[in-house]
Amino acid sequence: MRVNRQRFRRAGLALGALLLLAVGAGYVVYREWRVPLLQRPVNEAIRRWFDDPAARDALATAFDAPCPGYPFLVPSSGFVGGLPWNAAYGPYNIFNPHPGIDIFGQSDLGTVPVRAAYDGWLTREADWVSSVIIRHDDPLNPGATIWTYYTHMANADGSADFIAAAFPPGARAVPVTRGQVIGYQGVYNGGPESRPVAMHVHFSIVKSDADGAYRNEAVFENTLDPSPYLGLTLNDADAPQFPLRCLPPP
Ligand SMILES: [Zn+2]
Structure with a gap:
């Protein structure tokens, strides 16, 4: 009886130690690999863009006018859709x-123009360092209201923004037309503490x-697939091919 109890206690201790080890190892795996496990591998085109500057011209596109038959102008030049809508690559999942x-874009910081995609009314909230948002009458759903959002238009620490002077913080519903320069590409992502x-x-x-x-534009469900507005394959689920070319008119 006594022997059995001792064995039982020893087995219990061993089991407890094993459980502790398993929980610890599980936590480390979860912490280190949680996000990558949920992410798809990084898009090959993105890797080429960043690893091989000589390949950039073959990936970049400049759109001077909307794709024929589509309402929105591509709002800037460079590797358009380099990270497509609906992509689960890092830092997304x-x-x-x-x-x-x-x-x-391919030029110096603060020099690559960002243009209004469509006629509308531009707002820049008082505390927005690098972002603007434009209200539009939805050209694909008459009577509905949609917005287009543009961000990262400042330097890394936010001490200088690249938003056009006509749109200071607090600007509200300022009329803009499609193609109007509203700012320039930048690198601001929330300040020096944020991921570069x-x-x-x-x-x-x-x-x-x-x-x-x-x-809230940061929530995927609150956004729309830009493909039918721009006439380009920009949904990651549709496997965009770079450089993007205009789709046939709808
Ligand atoms: Zn983005």
Whole structure:
């Protein structure tokens, strides 16, 4: 009886130690690999763009006018859709895919123009360092209101922004026309403490609430696939081919 109890205690201790080890190892795996496990591998075109500057011309596109038959102008030049809408590549993942498109320019910081994608009314909230948002009558759904959002238009620490002087912080519903320069590509991503980003502009189409106010543009579900507005394959699920070429008119 006594022997059995001793064995039982020893087995219990061993089991407890094993459990502790397993939980510890599980935690380390979760902490170190949680995000990569959920992410798809990095898009090959993005790797080429950053690893081989000589390959950039073959990936870049400049759109001087909207694709024939489509309402929106591509708002900047460079590697258009380098990170497509709905992409689960880092820092995004399948639970939080990219809510817009990234356009990576090829020139100096603060010199690659960012243009209004469509006629509308531009707002820049008082505390927005590098972002503007434009309200539009939705050309694909007459009567509906959508917004286009543009961000990263400042230097890394936010001490200098590259937004056009006509749109100071607090600007509200300033009329703009398609193609009008609203700023220049930058690298601001929340300040010196934030993850650094390469120079680009992030562009997204944002849904509105019933009262017409824009929803939180950082939430994927609040955004729209930009492909039918721009006439380009920009949904990652549709496997965009770079450089992007205009789709046939709808
Ligand atoms: Zn982005």
